[in-house]
Amino acid sequence: MRSRLLAVVAMSGLWVGCGGTAAEALNKYKAASLSSEADVKLWAQRASAPNIYASANVAVALVGLLGGSNGQDPNCPVVAKDGNTTRFTGGCTDTNGVEWFGSMEQVGEGEDTGTALITYDGFGYQKAITACEASGGKTKLIFHGTSKMTGSKSxxxxxxxxxxxxxxxxxxxxxxxxxxxxxxxxxxxxxxxTSFGDGRQTWNGSGRIGDSQSGVIEVETKAEVVDGSVCDSEAASGSTTVKSGGHTAVIQYDGATDCEDSSTVQWSLDGKASAEMEGVRCSAASGPAFSAWSLALLGALGLMRRRARR
Structure with missing residues (x-):
């Protein structure tokens, strides 16, 4: 809960990419359904700016959680440092039995700046699924693309x-x-x-996100305030707007005036306000820290489990 994220962003208006790595997938996805409370809740739990940042950079946390640092196998992935460049390379199996693939390169301008570029080149891991060990079942996550940060530490x-x-x-x-x-x-x-849960952060962002099961959405977060001293179960204020298929949902964060353990938000669909929605904790202070490990699994493996049950 007290982990640090690497950095963050300024911009207004929905952003449309120019055919990068993400666009290769997003342009093929169907428009996401956005016509019911269940649809809105699905994206409310994923589409806030801090959640998107943590989810997209989960590979950074995976190195520490599964190998390569923090007391894990120091030899796999292979770590090479050259000045402000650190490169993690797979093609090996660590002492926990986790197989690593590809490479992840982090280029920064020193610890006292907020500027860095992370490049994922088929980087990820494969490990056994306990419930399916008899059939050789394994989970595999592979990342491609870049995450760029500029600015100061604050x-x-x-x-x-x-x-x-x-x-x-x-x-x-x-x-x-x-x-x-x-x-x-x-x-x-x-x-x-500031550490999540200890200080105040204000997030803004916009763009497109999606997956092969749920589809693609346009999303924009405005002035989402994360402050554990105000409310540690939900975001204090701000909003996230989600658009897809001619529908628009708006999620309003209200932890500063209505902080609840059930992590409630106010929301509307196509201009019609609805009752409170519970369970949108991942937009709050503890959300991004928790997301670093779980959201990639919820966004990918969770999706796969739902697909299998259909």
């Missing part, structure tokens, strides 16, 4: 162009399944140098 801009490929087996039936996700997004965060 205020940063970011630009995300990332595609995720996920494959594995359904835990219930061990049936082979696969999915892709993509993020084409720009944004900024003011207060980037």
């Amino acid at each position: 205020k940063r801009d970011f630009e995300i162009d990332i595609r995720l490929e996920a494959s594995g087996q359904s835990e219930s039936s061990c049936t082979p399944i696969s999915a892709t996700s993509a993020w084409e997004y720009k944004g900024n965060v003011d207060g980037a140098d």
Whole structure:
């Protein structure tokens, strides 16, 4: 909950990409359904600026969680440093039995700046699925694209162009399944140098996100305030607007005036206000830290499990 994100972004208006890595996937996805409360909740839990940033950069956290640092296998992935460039290279299996692929390169301008470029070149991992070990079941996540950060330690801009490929087996039936996700997004965060849950951050951003199962949306977050001292179960204020298929949903964060453990938000669909929506915690202070490990799985493997049950 007290982890730091690398950086963040400034921009207004919905942003349309120019055919990058993410666009290769997003341009093929169907328009997402946005006609019911269930549809709105699905995207409300994913589409806020801090959630998008954490989800798209989950590979950075994976290195620490599964190998390569923080007391894990120091030899796999292979780490090479040259000045301000750090490169993680796969093609090996760590001491936990996790197989690593491709490479991830981080280029910065020093610890005291907010400028860095992360490049994913087929970088990811494969590990056994406990429930499907008898059939050799494995989960595989592979990242492609770039995440760029510029600015200072206290205020940063970011630009995300990332595609995720996920494959594995359904835990219930061990049936082979696969999915892709993509993020084409720009944004900024003011207060980037504070730990989540300890300080105030204001997030803005816009772009397109989606996956091969749920489809693609246009999304914009305006002035989403994350401040654990005000409310640690939901965002304090601000909004996220989601558009798809001629429909528009607006999620209003109200933790500063109505902080609830059930993580409620106000929302409307096509201009019609509805009752409170619960369970949108991942837009709050603890959301991005939690997201670093879970959201890629929720956004990819979770999608695959739902697909398998159909």
